[in-house]
Amino acid sequence: MNKVDNIKTLIDMYVILVYDMGEKRVGKMLKHCRKYLNWIQNSVFEGEITEVKLKELVYEARKIMNEKEDSLIIFKSRNERWLDKEIIGQERMSTDNFL
Amino acid sequence: MNKVDNIKTLIDMYVILVYDMGEKRVGKMLKHCRKYLNWIQNSVFEGEITEVKLKELVYEARKIMNEKEDSLIIFKSRNERWLDKEIIGQERMSTDNFL
Numbered sequence: 001m002n003k004v005d006n007i008k009t010l011i012d013m014y015v016i017l018v019y020d021m022g023e024k025r026v027g028k029m030l031k032h033c034r035k036y037l038n039w040i041q042n043s044v045f046e047g048e049i050t051e052v053k054l055k056e057l058v059y060e061a062r063k064i065m066n067e068k069e070d071s072l073i074i075f076k077s078r079n080e081r082w083l084d085k086e087i088i089g090q091e092r093m094s095t096d097n098f099l
Numbered sequence: 100m101n102k103v104d105n106i107k108t109l110i111d112m113y114v115i116l117v118y119d120m121g122e123k124r125v126g127k128m129l130k131h132c133r134k135y136l137n138w139i140q141n142s143v144f145e146g147e148i149t150e151v152k153l154k155e156l157v158y159e160a161r162k163i164m165n166e167k168e169d170s171l172i173i174f175k176s177r178n179e180r181w182l183d184k185e186i187i188g189q190e191r192m193s194t195d196n197f198l
Contacts (some may be wrong), residue, residue, distance in 0.1 A: 016174060018117060020141040020189075041170055042119040043142070058187060071188040075115060075174075082181040088157060088171040089164050090119075099117055 012048040014083070016075040017057075019043050021065065028064050033057070040091075111147040113182070115174040116156075118142050127163050132156070139190075140159065 009060050017037055030039070034058045037045035049057070054074070059071055077083060116136055120128050129138070135156045136144035148156070153173070160171055176182060 016115060017142055018143045020143075026145075041117055042173055043119045044172065060186075062187065065188055067188040069189065071186065072192065073140055073143065074185045074187075076183040076185065077176075077181050079181070082176050082178070084175040086157075086173045086175065088161065088173075089166040089169040090168060 011078075012050055013054065014048055014077045014079065015046065015054065017045040018070070019061075019070065019072045021070045022048065025064055025070065029061065032060055050054060110130065110177075111149055113147055113176045114145065114151065114153065115142040118160075118170070118171045120170065122167045124163055124165065124169065128160065130165060131159055 015037065017033060017095070019026075019029055019033070020043065030043075033039070033045050034052060036049055037047035040046050055094075056072070058072075065072065112134065114186065116132060116178055118125075118132070119142065125142075129142075132138070132144050135148055136146035137150060139145050153175075157171075157173070
């Protein structure tokens with residue numbers, strides 16, 4: 001890993017993460033993703049994360065998933081300001097702690 | 100509406116749309132969103148859309164939703180290239196037509 005790569009791993013990215021999991025695995029995945037990102041909807045998370053932490057998240061997520069049935073999609077951006085967010089209906093509070 | 104606004108409505112945006120709906124309404128919402136965007140996961144869509152078409156999508160979606168229970172989140176970007184997408188596990192084919 002060269003110097004530039006070293007620096008890259010320290011810069012936060014903004015990510016949106018969505019999953020579609022079998023019922024048996026969904027609780028575990030939710031708990032896992034909440035360690036890294038903000039939960040904004042049923043199976044949707046967003047937040048800032050470093051490249052290294054994201055790799056860790058994905059590595060552990062693969063262990064939870066059944067890759068033949070489940071799916072995990074991560075949208076990554078270097079900068080949140082390129083995205084506007086519009087919420088219609090119920091907004092999940094970020095202070096929501098019922099799990 | 101001035102000239103600039105007029106032009107803006109013709110430019111495509113890239114959007115990610117996610118919903119969380121009561122079971123009774125989910126089929127109708129899926130069908131509705133598929134008219135405008137590509138279905139990429141259970142309740143996740145993406146694609147290019149004009150501002151006008153997106154307004155239409157939201158207007159009709161509100162009629163389907165129970166805004167006290169359901170939620171619809173739309174992430175908008177002027178340019179898809181600001182986002183990288185990583186898919187782990189099952190990928191839904193864009194040619195998928197089973198509904």
